[in-house]
Amino acid sequence: MDDDARPTPDQPHVQLADSPEPVPDDGAVPTVGVGAGAGRLALVTGVTGYVGGRLVPELLAAGWRVRALTRHPEALRDRPWSADVEIVPADAGDHDAVRAALDGADVAFYLIHALGTGPGFEATDRRTARVFAQAAREAGVARLVYLGGLHPAAPDGAELSAHLASRREVGEILLASGVPTTVLQAAVILGSGSASFEMLRYVTERLPVMVVPRWVMSRIQPIAIRDVLRYLVGSASMPPEVNRAFDIGGPDVLTYRDMMQRYAAVAGLPRRIIVPVRVLGVSLSSHWVGVVTPVPNRLARPLVESLVHEVVVTERDIARWVPDPPEGLVGFERAVRLALQRIGDADVVTRWASAATPGAPSDPMPSDPDWAGGSLFVDERASTVQASPSSLWAVIESIGGENGWYSWALAWRVRGWLDRLWGGPGLRRGRRDRFDLRVGDTVDWWRVEDVEDLRLLRLRAEMRLPGLAWLDLAVEEGDAGRTVFRQKAYFHPRGLAGQLYWWSVSPFHGVVFGGMQRNVARAAEEYERTGSLPRRATRPRLSPAGGPPSGRR
Numbered sequence: 001m002d003d004d005a006r007p008t009p010d011q012p013h014v015q016l017a018d019s020p021e022p023v024p025d026d027g028a029v030p031t032v033g034v035g036a037g038a039g040r041l042a043l044v045t046g047v048t049g050y051v052g053g054r055l056v057p058e059l060l061a062a063g064w065r066v067r068a069l070t071r072h073p074e075a076l077r078d079r080p081w082s083a084d085v086e087i088v089p090a091d092a093g094d095h096d097a098v099r100a101a102l103d104g105a106d107v108a109f110y111l112i113h114a115l116g117t118g119p120g121f122e123a124t125d126r127r128t129a130r131v132f133a134q135a136a137r138e139a140g141v142a143r144l145v146y147l148g149g150l151h152p153a154a155p156d157g158a159e160l161s162a163h164l165a166s167r168r169e170v171g172e173i174l175l176a177s178g179v180p181t182t183v184l185q186a187a188v189i190l191g192s193g194s195a196s197f198e199m200l201r202y203v204t205e206r207l208p209v210m211v212v213p214r215w216v217m218s219r220i221q222p223i224a225i226r227d228v229l230r231y232l233v234g235s236a237s238m239p240p241e242v243n244r245a246f247d248i249g250g251p252d253v254l255t256y257r258d259m260m261q262r263y264a265a266v267a268g269l270p271r272r273i274i275v276p277v278r279v280l281g282v283s284l285s286s287h288w289v290g291v292v293t294p295v296p297n298r299l300a301r302p303l304v305e306s307l308v309h310e311v312v313v314t315e316r317d318i319a320r321w322v323p324d325p326p327e328g329l330v331g332f333e334r335a336v337r338l339a340l341q342r343i344g345d346a347d348v349v350t351r352w353a354s355a356a357t358p359g360a361p362s363d364p365m366p367s368d369p370d371w372a373g374g375s376l377f378v379d380e381r382a383s384t385v386q387a388s389p390s391s392l393w394a395v396i397e398s399i400g401g402e403n404g405w406y407s408w409a410l411a412w413r414v415r416g417w418l419d420r421l422w423g424g425p426g427l428r429r430g431r432r433d434r435f436d437l438r439v440g441d442t443v444d445w446w447r448v449e450d451v452e453d454l455r456l457l458r459l460r461a462e463m464r465l466p467g468l469a470w471l472d473l474a475v476e477e478g479d480a481g482r483t484v485f486r487q488k489a490y491f492h493p494r495g496l497a498g499q500l501y502w503w504s505v506s507p508f509h510g511v512v513f514g515g516m517q518r519n520v521a522r523a524a525e526e527y528e529r530t531g532s533l534p535r536r537a538t539r540p541r542l543s544p545a546g547g548p549p550s551g552r553r
Helices: 050-061 095-101 121-139 162-175 195-206 225-235 256-268 282-292 297-307 332-344 391-398 409-421 494-528
Strands: 041-044 064-070 086-089 106-110 145-150 181-187 211-212 242-245 273-277 378-386 446-452 456-461 467-477 483-493
Touching: 041 050, 050 064, 050 225, 064 095, 095 121, 106 121, 121 162, 145 162, 145 225, 162 181, 162 242, 162 297, 181 225, 195 256, 195 282, 195 297, 256 273, 256 332, 378 494, 391 467, 391 483, 391 494, 409 494, 467 494, 483 494
Parallel strands: 041 064, 041 106, 064 086, 106 145, 145 181, 181 242, 211 273
Antiparallel strands: 378 483, 446 456, 456 467, 467 483
16 A cells, blocks of 8 residues: 555545546536526625535536625635635624625525534524524525525424524524525535534444444435535525425435445445444433544534434425436435545545634734733744755645644644543544645644745644644745744733643643654655655655645735
């Protein structure tokens, strides 16, 4: 097995059971039967998220003009479609800002939810939906389109989970807005990078034998992301008299146990031994999922709670307005094959972690040491590297994920475990792409705040901390044209706890950050000699000028 194909604990490796078919994008939408935009304007919310980030290019391809509403416009800077849309910075809970953003829009896609923000997320969902509905009515929007959750009409022996109940309530608020509304109700969405797919993938990959809760016997009707996108695009052109919810699902009805076994078959894995038991409740199950998969407990819990219910399509009325594509809807095995092929090609367009992490700091790095009335601690190190700037940049841009952090690996793993224990992301989120980074990407417990090709990578910490933290990795030119690697760690403490935290970890900076400084330099020098990174991944060698343009500043 080649080095660049070797599996790691953080990145399960799969080999498709059959020779892969020529695989299109697992989110590419067949356009037959889907109404064209014809230059109409669509406002899209949730554009930094999994579905919203994939919907925008499909709308553009269908002839729509797109206006993207986001709290974090900087996160869209490196998206391939960012130059083709109008980006409006606004909070969806701010009525005046939303009203202005909706001006002139023919259709608005509501792809917002507060899932994973902790207790009280239902109130946030309710308040934001009411603000958006009122603003859409005042702006004269012709249609709202909302992607909600498939739920049983009458919960089977248990109350509807908080997640599904909130999704249903948001749909009802939008339907009562006075604006013609389409509510699409989907269960598990199958696609490279979706939270539901990552849960399924990692659990099946990592556990050949598992004792599982009884909810694995609940029936589910999953749907491929490309079919979800087709329904979303098609719903925008529904006639004004349509104001209702539609169930959407793929052609297969399966139990979660069936899904794990079928996933294993497609991935070329041995059949899994799965033993359902009664003693694993929802709370314990969500912690178990949080340990085994990259999905954090605060997101895993509402997803697991929803799996307790049987979620099966009860009507197919959507086909009257958005007919099935000529080849039919995507079945489970093909959806898995498409997703795994995209993952294997390192070509995942969006991930569940693309959206801002609830509760994580989102403030840009301060330039004023007395920012926000407090101190800003800095650990700065620099060294001369016997390599070109492009070789050093190749190592910097590939850092994290399966390539690691070029320093005390055990310390990073222990800190990751502790972060997971405290409810943070830990190291399991990995990277969207092994070699390329763009603003808004996650890199383990960091998020990319800024990228300047061949110059700077700025990462903002999203781990649980008593303060705010950033890490700068920079390429500079020193005396006599020598390449300099400059590394800065910033920490803005929050109260006494933050001060104590900084002084308690400072003694270890020499090992952690000093080791990173030395090892990144050595890796760049090796890359200069061999054209290969000294770890698991091999990337194409960049030219001294920095290789192909990426469109970043």
